[in-house]
Amino acid sequence: MIDESTPDNPTADNPGADIPRTDTRDDSTWQTLLPRLATLLWIIVIAILVAFGFFASSLCITVLLAAFLAILIDPLITRLERWYVPRTLSSALVIILGMLAVGVFSYTYYGKAAAAVDEIPRYAWRIRQAVEPLSKEIEKVREGAGSLTSDDSSSKKVAEVRIKQAPDWPGFIVRGFGSVWGAVIIGGIVPFLTFFMLIGKDRMYIRMTSMLGSKMDVPRFIDRLNRMVRGFVVGNLIIGAVMMAVSVAVFWSLGMNSALEIGMISGFLNLIPFLGVLLAAIVPVLAATFQFNTATPFFIIVLTVFLLHMISANILIPKFIGSRVQIGPVAATIGMLFWGWLWGVMGLLLAVPLTSLVKIIADSNPSLLHLSNLLAETPRPLPHWARYGSHTLDRAVPFLRERFSPRARS
Numbered sequence: 001m002i003d004e005s006t007p008d009n010p011t012a013d014n015p016g017a018d019i020p021r022t023d024t025r026d027d028s029t030w031q032t033l034l035p036r037l038a039t040l041l042w043i044i045v046i047a048i049l050v051a052f053g054f055f056a057s058s059l060c061i062t063v064l065l066a067a068f069l070a071i072l073i074d075p076l077i078t079r080l081e082r083w084y085v086p087r088t089l090s091s092a093l094v095i096i097l098g099m100l101a102v103g104v105f106s107y108t109y110y111g112k113a114a115a116a117v118d119e120i121p122r123y124a125w126r127i128r129q130a131v132e133p134l135s136k137e138i139e140k141v142r143e144g145a146g147s148l149t150s151d152d153s154s155s156k157k158v159a160e161v162r163i164k165q166a167p168d169w170p171g172f173i174v175r176g177f178g179s180v181w182g183a184v185i186i187g188g189i190v191p192f193l194t195f196f197m198l199i200g201k202d203r204m205y206i207r208m209t210s211m212l213g214s215k216m217d218v219p220r221f222i223d224r225l226n227r228m229v230r231g232f233v234v235g236n237l238i239i240g241a242v243m244m245a246v247s248v249a250v251f252w253s254l255g256m257n258s259a260l261e262i263g264m265i266s267g268f269l270n271l272i273p274f275l276g277v278l279l280a281a282i283v284p285v286l287a288a289t290f291q292f293n294t295a296t297p298f299f300i301i302v303l304t305v306f307l308l309h310m311i312s313a314n315i316l317i318p319k320f321i322g323s324r325v326q327i328g329p330v331a332a333t334i335g336m337l338f339w340g341w342l343w344g345v346m347g348l349l350l351a352v353p354l355t356s357l358v359k360i361i362a363d364s365n366p367s368l369l370h371l372s373n374l375l376a377e378t379p380r381p382l383p384h385w386a387r388y389g390s391h392t393l394d395r396a397v398p399f400l401r402e403r404f405s406p407r408a409r410s
Helices: 024-055 057-082 087-118 120-147 151-155 169-173 180-199 201-212 218-253 259-269 276-288 296-325 329-349 351-364 366-375 390-403
Strands: none
Touching: 024 057, 024 329, 057 087, 057 180, 057 218, 057 329, 087 180, 180 201, 201 218, 218 259, 218 276, 218 296, 218 351, 259 276, 276 296, 296 351, 329 351, 351 366
């Protein structure tokens, strides 16, 4: 007879010991914590990427400029390949000719730029003479207000001496490169990096397909990226040419000296977001201070620059560029603020294509549809399958691609 109270039979004291239990509270806790941990990891990754972009700005800008130039030059290289010119030879010829053109342009206008810099003290003296009456009136008002204060309180004040440093304008302009010499070095590296990207186009495509083919549609991503970059550059060239032509015509009709050069500079500066309209107006206004003594030419210059900026921002840019970048005005403005903070003037110039690049990446990955709608001007409706997790989408994308590919249909 077996004694059920012996230690060999644990069910005697604990009848439910062999019955498995499931703790639903632990499962619900993990289901709540996992999304929060995933969100925290994404925040950490984004913070690391932003910090890398800030501290390694020269590296990022160099790679981006080389990639954009390679995308722009690639159609010409492809055309030369059709004429039986080897890709390596055609890439080298195009890069060398481009560097020679930039060198000739810089050498031609270096003397005029140096002369303009030498004329800055004369501009400043002329402006000081123009505002001297107003300064005297302000000084009289200040002295009258100071005479109302008590002598005792004024006698106890000690004069404070402050040393005001001149603003580092070259450092501000090349912010993101590290220094002026850093910008020069990067300018010399970009052509060589562009050359290697052009001759290694096929190998780069294979690497991207092997690395990202399971998560995104690589051919569609590359096609949209090429069309975006080329459309952005060509659209800006068309708009800049129109604004340069109108500026030159207006300045020439006013009888301004060096109307061609000043009009071209003003029209080009008007392409810069936010600060462009101010810079485009300052250059011709300063040049006009040596020629005109009446207010009418200055009014015409400022009005012309302002109207060109408004027309380009509201009509020309949406028509020639907006359809290619496909980002909303709010997203473009926030992108300009972010990239301008990150990389200075260079980030401000590249803000629109970089923000559009983020949207293209989001469009190519189904799990990033929410980010795509956040950047788009007209958000797309969210389908039912997009509500599932990213793991499910990663498993479904290859199946759907094989299911609806042309080979499967045939």
